[in-house]
Amino acid sequence: MVNNEEMRKIQFTGKSSYIVSLPKQWIIEMGLKQGDQVAVVRQGISALQIVPLKHHNKPAGAEDATIEIKQDDEGSVIIRKLISLYLLGFSIMNVKPKLGRLKPSQRNAVKDAVKGMLMGTEIIADSTEGITIQVLINLFELSVDGALKRMLIIAKSMQNDALLALVEANYDLAREVINSDDEVDRFSFYIIRQLKIAIQNEHLLKEMGIESPHHCLGYRLIVKNIERVGDHATAIAKDLLEFKKPIRKSILEPIQEMNSFSLSVLDEACLSLFKRDFSQAERTVEKT
Numbered sequence: 001m002v003n004n005e006e007m008r009k010i011q012f013t014g015k016s017s018y019i020v021s022l023p024k025q026w027i028i029e030m031g032l033k034q035g036d037q038v039a040v041v042r043q044g045i046s047a048l049q050i051v052p053l054k055h056h057n058k059p060a061g062a063e064d065a066t067i068e069i070k071q072d073d074e075g076s077v078i079i080r081k082l083i084s085l086y087l088l089g090f091s092i093m094n095v096k097p098k099l100g101r102l103k104p105s106q107r108n109a110v111k112d113a114v115k116g117m118l119m120g121t122e123i124i125a126d127s128t129e130g131i132t133i134q135v136l137i138n139l140f141e142l143s144v145d146g147a148l149k150r151m152l153i154i155a156k157s158m159q160n161d162a163l164l165a166l167v168e169a170n171y172d173l174a175r176e177v178i179n180s181d182d183e184v185d186r187f188s189f190y191i192i193r194q195l196k197i198a199i200q201n202e203h204l205l206k207e208m209g210i211e212s213p214h215h216c217l218g219y220r221l222i223v224k225n226i227e228r229v230g231d232h233a234t235a236i237a238k239d240l241l242e243f244k245k246p247i248r249k250s251i252l253e254p255i256q257e258m259n260s261f262s263l264s265v266l267d268e269a270c271l272s273l274f275k276r277d278f279s280q281a282e283r284t285v286e287k288t
Contacts, residue, residue: 022050046207064092071100075109079117082110086118086135086189089197093121093133101128116182119190144194144208144219145274148226151187152270154180155226156263158233163259165237169246174237184230191223222273229266 008020030052032038041049065088067081078095085093095102095110110131114121120137158180165173195216198205205213247255265287272280 047204049201063090064094065090066094066096068096068098069102069106070098071103073106075105075112078106078109079113082113082133083117083189086121087193087196089193091135094130095133096130097128102130107131117186117189119186139194139197139204139208142190144191144210147187147191147194148219148222148270149274151184151191151223151226152266154183154187155229155233156266158184158230159259159263162233162236162240163256166240166247166255167252169240171241171244174240177237178234181230181234184227188223188227192220195219222270226266 006023011019011021013019027033032052037053039051039053041051065085067078067085069078082093082095107126107128110133111123111126114123114133118133118135120141121133121135123131124134125132158177161173161180162177164170165177194208195210198208198210199213199216202213205211205216210216210219265284268280268284268287271277272284
């Protein structure tokens, strides 16, 4: 038991009520007295949070937020604002015009963001007066490790396809690689959102399989590095489309060797993470 834990017995009273006594010292510190109300908030699957009503805020991930759009706001501005709200953990996001109505281009930007960038979101109301977006996926539907594995698969596939496009001078495949970059970003945003929500609550953190808050920083760095794999693949594909010339075989062979080596090291590094295998992590580092 940790230092700030106290054990309490569950008692049964009446016909259907279970009660648990609260620590006296906590009651004094909170300035509570008999008859005061407290909010009981479910945190994940196995934990309850008790908050005095005067200190009660909505639980993480349950708030809603509104952004006001000006008539001259470009789609990119709106998308950045939406991504910010999504990463902050808001579950309902409202987009409303500051004056007048939303322009078709602005509404399309919101729809593109929902479809291509914000995982687990749906538009639940849509008109010229405003758009409401709701996050429907819950914290436990797709774990951080699960999302990380899927993100890794996509990023590796992009890198292999980028090299294949380079070898074959396949411009259609190069364009497909570029289009896949948004999918990597979707998983990146999703994982960062989950980490931001979970880091605020120790019980949620543990139920998500993360042992301590400082591990969230490690996950954030891992996500960033996997995201860079996708970015490099995209850069290769864009360069191919720009040059529009076949690459000499003498140049291709060492590039292919480096690609195979780097992806094998990435595989081993991620496997050591998922297995929590320190020895394998050390062996992977030594290979580089």
